[in-house]
Amino acid sequence: MAVVFEPTKGLTDKPFHYCPGCCHGIIHRLVAETLVANDALETAVGVASVGCTYNSYEYIACDMVQAAHGRAPAVATGIKRNLKDSFVFTYQGDGDLASIGTAEIVHAAARSENITVIFVNNAVYGMTSGQMAPTTLVGQVTTTSPWGRDPSYQGYPINVSEFLSNLAGAAYIERVCVTDFKNIQNAKRAIQKAFNVQKNKLGFSLVEVLSTCPTNWGKDPLVAMEWLKENMEKQYPLGCYKGADITFDADGKYVSGAIPATANNCVNVGEVKK
Amino acid sequence: MAQKRVLMKGNEVIAEAAIRAGCRNYFGYPITPQTEVMHYMAKKMVQVGGNFVQAESEVAAINMVYGAAAAGFRVMTSSSSPGISLKQEGISYIAGAELPAVVVNIVRAGPGLGGIQPAQGDYFQATKGGGHGDYRNIVIAPASVQELYELVVEAFNLADKYRMTCMIVGDGTLGQMMEPVAFRDEEPIVNVEKPWAACGRKGDSFHHTVTSIYIDPDVLEKKNLELQDKYKIVEANEVRYEAINMEDAEIVITAFATCSRICRNVIRQAAELGIKVGMIRPITLWPFPYKAISEAADMSSVKAFLDVELNAGQMIEDVRLGANGKKPVYFHGRLGGNLPMQKEILDKIVAIHEGKITEGGNF
Numbered sequence A: 001m002a003v004v005f006e007p008t009k010g011l012t013d014k015p016f017h018y019c020p021g022c023c024h025g026i027i028h029r030l031v032a033e034t035l036v037a038n039d040a041l042e043t044a045v046g047v048a049s050v051g052c053t054y055n056s057y058e059y060i061a062c063d064m065v066q067a068a069h070g071r072a073p074a075v076a077t078g079i080k081r082n083l084k085d086s087f088v089f090t091y092q093g094d095g096d097l098a099s100i101g102t103a104e105i106v107h108a109a110a111r112s113e114n115i116t117v118i119f120v121n122n123a124v125y126g127m128t129s130g131q132m133a134p135t136t137l138v139g140q141v142t143t144t145s146p147w148g149r150d151p152s153y154q155g156y157p158i159n160v161s162e163f164l165s166n167l168a169g170a171a172y173i174e175r176v177c178v179t180d181f182k183n184i185q186n187a188k189r190a191i192q193k194a195f196n197v198q199k200n201k202l203g204f205s206l207v208e209v210l211s212t213c214p215t216n217w218g219k220d221p222l223v224a225m226e227w228l229k230e231n232m233e234k235q236y237p238l239g240c241y242k243g244a245d246i247t248f249d250a251d252g253k254y255v256s257g258a259i260p261a262t263a264n265n266c267v268n269v270g271e272v273k274k
Numbered sequence B: 001m002a003q004k005r006v007l008m009k010g011n012e013v014i015a016e017a018a019i020r021a022g023c024r025n026y027f028g029y030p031i032t033p034q035t036e037v038m039h040y041m042a043k044k045m046v047q048v049g050g051n052f053v054q055a056e057s058e059v060a061a062i063n064m065v066y067g068a069a070a071a072g073f074r075v076m077t078s079s080s081s082p083g084i085s086l087k088q089e090g091i092s093y094i095a096g097a098e099l100p101a102v103v104v105n106i107v108r109a110g111p112g113l114g115g116i117q118p119a120q121g122d123y124f125q126a127t128k129g130g131g132h133g134d135y136r137n138i139v140i141a142p143a144s145v146q147e148l149y150e151l152v153v154e155a156f157n158l159a160d161k162y163r164m165t166c167m168i169v170g171d172g173t174l175g176q177m178m179e180p181v182a183f184r185d186e187e188p189i190v191n192v193e194k195p196w197a198a199c200g201r202k203g204d205s206f207h208h209t210v211t212s213i214y215i216d217p218d219v220l221e222k223k224n225l226e227l228q229d230k231y232k233i234v235e236a237n238e239v240r241y242e243a244i245n246m247e248d249a250e251i252v253i254t255a256f257a258t259c260s261r262i263c264r265n266v267i268r269q270a271a272e273l274g275i276k277v278g279m280i281r282p283i284t285l286w287p288f289p290y291k292a293i294s295e296a297a298d299m300s301s302v303k304a305f306l307d308v309e310l311n312a313g314q315m316i317e318d319v320r321l322g323a324n325g326k327k328p329v330y331f332h333g334r335l336g337g338n339l340p341m342q343k344e345i346l347d348k349i350v351a352i353h354e355g356k357i358t359e360g361g362n363f
Ligand SMILES: Cc1ncc(C[n+]2csc(CCOP(=O)(O)OP(=O)(O)O)c2C)c(N)n1
Pocket: A050, A051, A052, A053, A069, A092, A093, A094, A095, A096, A097, A120, A122, A124, A125, A126, A127, A128, A133
């Protein structure tokens, strides 16, 4: 009988600890499938961050390094500079990346580190029980914005993809979601594109995945998906913010499109001309 | 072995020694008075095909160190006191994940932004933790440029051997001073296998994971006990110190690094006054040479210790632990980036010898 579906080898057998309806599981799977599809499981090195996915290193089956809160892009820099031909990625939440780790993400992008960032934006600090994140929507109730986020008191959300796309070092930045089959397929395409960008040494790539946190949003999983579509997408429109015109051939080889100057100048991103 | 002697600055020797030790990764952030380490690396590291990254902060730099070490590569960062404070989070993670790393602290006077002159006020931070959790760093305090060279090379071997941070503690004087160095033709590099490194599975049936988080208390306790066992081995095997003029010594000076060089001259001056002064100079601040201090305290000739430091009295606590109340421990220190004059120390020795001051001491 033909196999129509099987678990990906990119994930270990360990059961996820994520809450029912949480998008982290779907996103893990997409990353894992991309590793397998590109024959990268044996060479890739991933960097787990601090958040609900602190132990994603137990699930994703390539080599994994656990980083301190917000520091994953710096850790990935240290790895990638040594393993220039291996796929190196970080998996970071919005508290991790957009709050405590702003310096690290901005400078990794500015240096055009040839790494890929999977940025999971669920508009709250999931792990520490739903505090306001830099990405929390205006009016959104969290444990630390009990009357809803009030810009006059708590400021405005940070649109990470938009602001990072202004940096010359960023090669490819796209925002996706995984609320339904079509969007999941689209997210997978984006992750594959980021993989290609890195493989061709074009520089920094980031895929922002809008994600639900049913537990801390206090919503049932399906309602949470709808809430994401209705509210988060307004603040965080889906789409490609940088590198939309970059194309690859069927073998994943770079064909055309605007890329950072670093990628033009160096065969190997991260090597200095002496 | 053919040795060529060259006149070099301490900070540059640190960088050169690292490269000679096979280190091909340097990540740092500018700060006085260690800047020359970085300048040297910016050029030399790139020329030898290694990685040099000027990080956005010391926090980022130490995490780049963490990444390179996790992937199995020799790596170094350097900074000075305020920057080392920022690195403490990363150093704690490096301890937890058991990664080999070399961290150089060219200490300046604190607290806060303090000043840029030489000091030893980071002794507690370096030897008693610094970051969170129960962990240790091997802490080495060279006293000359030649020693700086040899001990930086050694630091990489020790870091690899024990999978922990090896910290070189210097100060502005040592970093800035020029002295002749005799480089070896070949460095005694000990290459160790790193089967734990996360650099790709490459056919292994399991994936390598580098982490410091263990949510289960029993697992974490076991992990901690393993760390403590490792530290005991380091304590048993890696204590280094220099004993100077200890035979028949009446007063034993304890001092490290730059401060010990000033004290060395005082020994001679005291001898001219008929006072026999010896010195124990810890080279490893952790593990600390408690036994050497204890044995000195047992010597019938020894009347007292005089601990001299460029701080308000930090190593003195370890000297007291070693002496264990058997002999009094006096103190002389300077603060703010000032160095003691030889005369100040000599006066104190005379006063101790004549029984004119009380234990502890002033500045
Ligand atoms: C230095 C430091 N500060 C705070 C924490 C506590 N902490 C753990 S996870 C987390 C928030 C993570 O939120 P996010 O990155 O959005 O990930 P999520 O759990 O939502 O996926 C915080 C603040 C920590 N581990 N380390």
